[in-house]
Amino acid sequence: MALPNSVATLIAALNKLPGVGPRSAERIALHLVQCEAAAVKQLAETILDAREKIRSCEICGALTEQSPCPICADARRDPALVCVVEHAVDVLSIEKSGAFRGRFHVLGGKISPLDGVEPEDLRIAELEKRLAREPVREIILALSTDVEGDATSYYLAKRLARNGLTISRIAHGLPAGSGLEFADELTLSRALEGRRELH
Amino acid sequence: MALPNSVATLIAALNKLPGVGPRSAERIALHLVQCEAAAVKQLAETILDAREKIRSCEICGALTEQSPCPICADARRDPALVCVVEHAVDVLSIEKSGAFRGRFHVLGGKISPLDGVEPEDLRIAELEKRLAREPVREIILALSTDVEGDATSYYLAKRLARNGLTISRIAHGLPAGSGLEFADELTLSRALEGRRELH
Numbered sequence: 001m002a003l004p005n006s007v008a009t010l011i012a013a014l015n016k017l018p019g020v021g022p023r024s025a026e027r028i029a030l031h032l033v034q035c036e037a038a039a040v041k042q043l044a045e046t047i048l049d050a051r052e053k054i055r056s057c058e059i060c061g062a063l064t065e066q067s068p069c070p071i072c073a074d075a076r077r078d079p080a081l082v083c084v085v086e087h088a089v090d091v092l093s094i095e096k097s098g099a100f101r102g103r104f105h106v107l108g109g110k111i112s113p114l115d116g117v118e119p120e121d122l123r124i125a126e127l128e129k130r131l132a133r134e135p136v137r138e139i140i141l142a143l144s145t146d147v148e149g150d151a152t153s154y155y156l157a158k159r160l161a162r163n164g165l166t167i168s169r170i171a172h173g174l175p176a177g178s179g180l181e182f183a184d185e186l187t188l189s190r191a192l193e194g195r196r197e198l199h
Numbered sequence: 200m201a202l203p204n205s206v207a208t209l210i211a212a213l214n215k216l217p218g219v220g221p222r223s224a225e226r227i228a229l230h231l232v233q234c235e236a237a238a239v240k241q242l243a244e245t246i247l248d249a250r251e252k253i254r255s256c257e258i259c260g261a262l263t264e265q266s267p268c269p270i271c272a273d274a275r276r277d278p279a280l281v282c283v284v285e286h287a288v289d290v291l292s293i294e295k296s297g298a299f300r301g302r303f304h305v306l307g308g309k310i311s312p313l314d315g316v317e318p319e320d321l322r323i324a325e326l327e328k329r330l331a332r333e334p335v336r337e338i339i340l341a342l343s344t345d346v347e348g349d350a351t352s353y354y355l356a357k358r359l360a361r362n363g364l365t366i367s368r369i370a371h372g373l374p375a376g377s378g379l380e381f382a383d384e385l386t387l388s389r390a391l392e393g394r395r396e397l398h
Binding site for chain 2: 006009013017043052089
């Protein structure tokens with residue numbers, strides 16, 4: 001006997017989620033079809049609700065329910081300090097470390113010609129507009145430590161260079177070739193403290 | 200900054216799924232809120248659809264979209280052989296091993312007075328009705344190998360004993376203290392072959 005169709009379809013769908021292998025997709029699917037119908041309905045609604053409410057902040061690009069996001073709207077956050085990250089989820093990683101009291105800017109990726117990602121596909125022009133409008137004194141680049149992250153950092157250091165603006169990069173405390181999402185709080189915190197100015 | 204409320208709620212909900220820890224719940228949640236809205240909607244619908252379509256087979260209690268299930272309805276399956284399992288998902292584990300061509304009966308658990316599970320909470324009376332109606336010659340008990348599984352097996356061997364009926368138990372090829380859901384196909388296949396009659 002094969003699995004009932006609707007369960008096989010559910011397993012395939014769950015298997016596409018990050019970190020969910022075929023075995024754990026099966027466990028979750030079998031759990032769900034045997035759950036209280038009301039609990040399953042609520043899970044589905046929670047998923048839809050989150051997806052519907054979450055948008056990008058019009059200033060920094062972070063995930064938020066209101067735009068501007070709570071960080072951009074918080075007058076106590078240092079407007080002189082902007083941390084540039086690749087993805088919206090990276091903001092959450094850095095916030096968890098508690099080591100940063102400035103603001104953010106989400107690029108939306110890193111320059112990667114092989115994948116067809118050019119500078120104009122990233123939110124760099126938006127960052128330049130912020131530099132003209134906001135009293136930014138330091139930009140901290142917190143991109144991946146892989147080749148594209150390095151290249152993007154140097155590209156940004158060159159393109160954003162102007163009088164009175166320091167451009168630094170968080171220390172290579174991150175394991176090489178890895179992204180921000182896998183780093184623990186302590187590593188991120190140390191990487192922020194040890195940032196070095198780019199020349 | 201804390202996570203947006205709707206995302207925190209989603210992480211908490213995902214964290215309740217089997218095998219999904221806080222870290223992987225967060226990864227899945229952040230993935231979902233950044234997915235195409237249409238893809239997320241489809242996932243939610245797939246979950247609801249599976250839960251809605253899946254029911255228990257009126258004969259054996261297995262998970263199925265039609266009742267009686269394909270196994271009970273299949274005239275090629277040996278009606279003389281009934282394999283008794285604790286949970287509906289155990290049927291799928293045994294079917295995957297390909298080592299069994301008889302039919303099933305799902306108990307719905309095992310006797311466990313400490314958890315308030317008494318024999319009358321299980322589908323034992325239904326099994327007795329099947330014995331009166333169907334030409335069953337052997338019952339194979341495929342319960343967990345823990346204390347409650349042992350106790351339930353001996354209880355069933357005593358209660359179901361009648362002339363012309365063999366009651367056996369699958370071999371203890373399963374690791375002690377573990378349930379069917381964690382066993383691989385080969386282990387299950389060998390456990391079925393090595394079953395011994397209970398006296």
